[in-house]
Amino acid sequence: MGTEGLADAELAVVLAAGNQDALLELYDRYAGLSYAVAMRVLGDPGRAEDAVQEAFLKIWTNAASFDSKKGSLRTWLITAVRNRSIDFLRGRGAHEREELELQPDLAESHRSDPWREVSLSLERAAVREAVGSLPAEQRQAVQLAYFGGYSQAEIADMTKVPLSTVKGRMRLALEKLSSYLQGRGLMDV
Numbered sequence: 079m080g081t082e083g084l085a086d087a088e089l090a091v092v093l094a095a096g097n098q099d100a101l102l103e104l105y106d107r108y109a110g111l112s113y114a115v116a117m118r119v120l121g122d123p124g125r126a127e128d129a130v131q132e133a134f135l136k137i138w139t140n141a142a143s144f145d146s147k148k149g150s151l152r153t154w155l156i157t158a159v160r161n162r163s164i165d166f167l168r169g170r171g172a173h174e175r176e177e178l179e180l181q182p183d184l185a186e187s188h189r190s191d192p193w194r195e196v197s198l199s200l201e202r203a204a205v206r207e208a209v210g211s212l213p214a215e216q217r218q219a220v221q222l223a224y225f226g227g228y229s230q231a232e233i234a235d236m237t238k239v240p241l242s243t244v245k246g247r248m249r250l251a252l253e254k255l256s257s258y259l260q261g262r263g264l265m266d267v
Contacts, residue, residue, distance in 0.1 A: 081255050086151040093151075094141040098252040101138050102245065108152060112159045119163035129166050131224040133158040135205065208258040216251035219244055 081103040093100035100253055112133065116126035122194065137155055144154060164208045209220055230248060234241040 090141070090144050090146065090151045093138075094144060096141075098249055098256070100133070101252065102230070103135060104151070104155070104247055105135070105223060106117050109223065109229060110154055112155065115156055115159050116163045118159060120166055125166050126163065127224070129162040130159055131164045134224060136162075184238055204259065204262055205236075205255075209256065212254060216254070217249045219247040220251045220255075223248060247262050 081089060081097065081100045084092065084100075084103070086107075089100055089103060093104060109130070112130045113126055115127040117123065120126045120129065133155065136158055144151065149157075196261060198217045212220065215256075218237070219233055223230065228236065230244045231241055232245045236245070
């Protein structure tokens with residue numbers, strides 16, 4: 079399903095259905111803004127990239143919980159990026175907070191749970207391992223997009239390959255990452 083022309087509200091519905099093209103479209107629309115927000119908060123490119131990556135991953139895994147009555151998709155994403163960045167500033171694991179649920183009582187209930195912190199640390203390690211297991215071209219595309227903050231068009235220019243090739247690599251990489259994480263029980267089907 080083509081997602082390029084969809085409004086954010088429609089994109090959220092497609093994203094909640096697990097459509098990876100919707101995640102790519104969301105990234106293309108808001109990666110630059112997300113990175114700018116993270117950089118404003120953190121002032122460190124590496125940590126900003128991590129905050130953006132974790133926010134997009136959290137959006138992907140919690141897309142079904144998005145409620146358009148509470149705000150726009152753009153606001154939800156930027157809030158997630160900002161909160162992840164603040165978590166990094168405070169020196170806490172970025173996955174410690176549950177702001178994406180937009181329910182403060184849930185965030186409070188997870189704050190001091192050491193088992194949750196251990197679990198989230200293992201999840202982060204699994205994501206790193208999953209990215210590391212990708213073929214070189216797919217890994218490069220994912221790293222440039224999620225860690226480097228580049229759009230797919232910019233990646234195509236940088237790597238001197240057609241945009242369709244970059245999109246294909248990203249789609250295949252996300253499918254493999256999804257399968258890898260689902261196989262380890264870290265992502266719902």
